[in-house]
Amino acid sequence: MGRPFGVPVxxxxxxxxxxxxxxxxxxxxxxxxxxxxxxxRYLVSLFFAVAFYASVLVHELAHTIAALRYKLxxxxxxxxxxxxxxxxxxxxxxxxxxxxxxxxxxLLSLALAGIFYLGMKAVxxxxxxxxxxxxxxxxxxxxxxxxxxxxxxxxxxxMLRAVIWGITGKPMAGTIAAAWVGRGLAVAVLLGLPLLTxxxxxxxxxxxxxxxxxxxxxxxxxxxxxxIWTGAGNSxxxxxxxxxxxxxxxxxxxxxxxPVENATPLSExxxxxxxAGARALVVVDGLGDPIAIVRESxxxxxxxxxxxxxxxxxxxxxxxxxxKVSAELTGEELLDHLxxxxxxxxxxxxxxxxxxxxxxxxxxEKAFVKAMARPQS
Numbered sequence: 001m002g003r004p005f006g007v008p009v010x011x012x013x014x015x016x017x018x019x020x021x022x023x024x025x026x027x028x029x030x031x032x033x034x035x036x037x038x039x040x041r042y043l044v045s046l047f048f049a050v051a052f053y054a055s056v057l058v059h060e061l062a063h064t065i066a067a068l069r070y071k072l073x074x075x076x077x078x079x080x081x082x083x084x085x086x087x088x089x090x091x092x093x094x095x096x097x098x099x100x101x102x103x104x105x106x107l108l109s110l111a112l113a114g115i116f117y118l119g120m121k122a123v124x125x126x127x128x129x130x131x132x133x134x135x136x137x138x139x140x141x142x143x144x145x146x147x148x149x150x151x152x153x154x155x156x157x158x159m160l161r162a163v164i165w166g167i168t169g170k171p172m173a174g175t176i177a178a179a180w181v182g183r184g185l186a187v188a189v190l191l192g193l194p195l196l197t198x199x200x201x202x203x204x205x206x207x208x209x210x211x212x213x214x215x216x217x218x219x220x221x222x223x224x225x226x227x228i229w230t231g232a233g234n235s236x237x238x239x240x241x242x243x244x245x246x247x248x249x250x251x252x253x254x255x256x257x258x259p260v261e262n263a264t265p266l267s268e269x270x271x272x273x274x275x276a277g278a279r280a281l282v283v284v285d286g287l288g289d290p291i292a293i294v295r296e297s298x299x300x301x302x303x304x305x306x307x308x309x310x311x312x313x314x315x316x317x318x319x320x321x322x323x324k325v326s327a328e329l330t331g332e333e334l335l336d337h338l339x340x341x342x343x344x345x346x347x348x349x350x351x352x353x354x355x356x357x358x359x360x361x362x363x364x365e366k367a368f369v370k371a372m373a374r375p376q377s
Contacts, residue, residue: 007064009057012080022049026135033131044128051132052139053079055112059143060084062108066101082227083143090332091242095166095174102158109144113137151182153231175239182232190225194218244371245331253367254327254348254357255279259288260312266299267307280358282347283316290355292316293323293345317345324349327356338364 001009027045030037037044060077063086067074075087092098116137123129147155157178164174194217257280260269269281281294298315317323322341325348329337338346338361348356 004061005064005068007068007074007077007086009077009079012078014081015053015079018081019046019049019053022052030131034126034128037128044132048132048135051136053084055109055136055140056084056143058112059105059109059147060086062104063088063101066104070097070101072101082224091171092162095162095171098165099159099162102155102162105155106144106147109140109147113140113144116140149185150178151185151228151232152178152235153182153228154185157182157232157235172239172243175235179232179236179239182228182235186225186229186232189228190221193221193224242332244368245335247371248331248334248364248367250325250329250334250348250359251327251356253363254359255363257282257355257358259284259290259355260294261286262311262313264312265308266302266310266312266315269294269312270299270307278357280345280360281312281316282355282358283312290319290347292318293347293358295344296360297344317343319347323347325359326351334364 001011003009023042023045025045026048027042030041030044034041056079057077060079064074064077067086067088070092072092073089075089077086078084088101092101113136116133120130120133120137123133125131125134148159149156150160151157152161152175160181161171161174161178164177165171168174256276256278258269258273258276258278259282260272262283262285273279273281280296281299282290283292283294285291292313294312294316302310302315320341322337323343323346325334325337325346327348327350344361346359346361348359350356
C-alpha cells in the first residue's frame with residue numbers, strides 16, 4: 001500500500017473480512033442513532049472501518065519510527081485481523097529501548113483519541129461527523145487499553161518484559177514471565193468476555209442478550225484468546241531462537257576443503273580429498289585464488305564409473321562476493337549473511353583471505369535444529 005519511511009505496508013486478506021464485519025456492526029448502530037440515513041449508513045460505516053485501520057497504521061508507524069531511530073531494521077508493516085504488526089527484525093539492545101519501543105504505539109493511540117475527542121466537541125454529536133469522531137475516539141481508546149494489557153504479544157507485555165529484563169538483567173526471564181502472563185490473559189479473555197457481555201457489565205442491555213449475540217460474543221472471545229495465546233507462544237520460541245543463535249559459528253560448522261584446478265578429474269579430486277580428510281572441493285585458478293565451489297549435490301549425481309571422465313569445473317558454481325563468508329561470523333550476523341545471498345554452499349575465508357573451508361546450509365540447518373532441541377539454560 002506504500003512505503004512510509006522506506007518500510008512497505010501490506011494489507012492481509014483477513015482485513016477485508018474484519019472491515020466487512022465492522023461495516024455491518026457499525027451500520028446497525030448508526031441505524032439506531034441516525035435512522036434517517038437509510039442504506040447510506042453502510043457507506044458511512046465502511047468509511048469508519050477504513051479510518052479505524054488508518055489509526056492502527058499510525059499506531060504501527062510509531063513503533064516503526066522508534067525502531068528506525070534505534071537503528072533496528074523493520075521488514076514490513078502488516079494490517080491484519082484485529083490490528084496490525086510491525087515486523088522488527090532485531091531485538092532492542094537495552095530494556096529501556098524495549099520499553100520505549102513498546103510504549104510509543106499505545107501512547108500515539110491515546111493521542112489520536114484525544115484529537116478525535118477535541119474534534120467531536122467542535123461538531124454536533126447528532127450528525128455523521130459527530131458519530132464518526134466519537135466512534136474513532138472510543139476505538140482508539142480501546143486499542144490503547146487492549147495493547148497496554150501486560151502480556152505478550154501485546155505492547156504491554158513487551159513493557160512488562162522490559163521491566164523484568166531491567167530488574168534481573170536477563171531478557172529471557174522477562175520474555176518467559178510476560179509470555180505466561182499473556183497466556184493467562186488469553187484464558188481470561190476466553191472466559192471473561194462472554195461473561196461480561198452476558199451480565200451487561202459492558203453497557204449492553206440485558207434484554208438484548210441471547211441467541212446470536214451470545215454466539216458472536218463467544219466466537220469473538222475465542223478468536224482474541226487464540227491470537228493472544230499463539231502470540232505468546234511465538235514470543236517464547238523467538239526468545240529461545242535468539243538464545244541459541246550464538247551457538248551457530250561459521251568456523252565450527254565449516255567443512256574442510258582442498259583446492260583443485262579446473263581440469264582435475266572428479267575421481268582424482270575425491271581421492272585427494274579422502275587422503276586429506278576433507279569433505280569439500282574448491283576450484284582455484286592458476287594463481288591459487290578460489291573461483292568456484294564444487295557442489296555436493298552435483299558430485300552425488302555423477303555415477304562412480306563416469307567420475308574419471310568428468311572435470312570438476314563442470315560441477316562447480318562460480319563464486320560471487322555474497323558466497324564468501326568470514327570464518328569469524330556467528331549467530332545473527334551469520335544468518336543475515338546467508339539470507340542476503342541464498343546458496344547451498346559458501347566459501348569460508350580467514351581474515352587474511354586464505355581458504356578455511358566450505359560451509360553448507362544443510363549443516364547450518366542441522367546445527368540450528370539440534371540447538372533448539374536442547375533444554376533451555
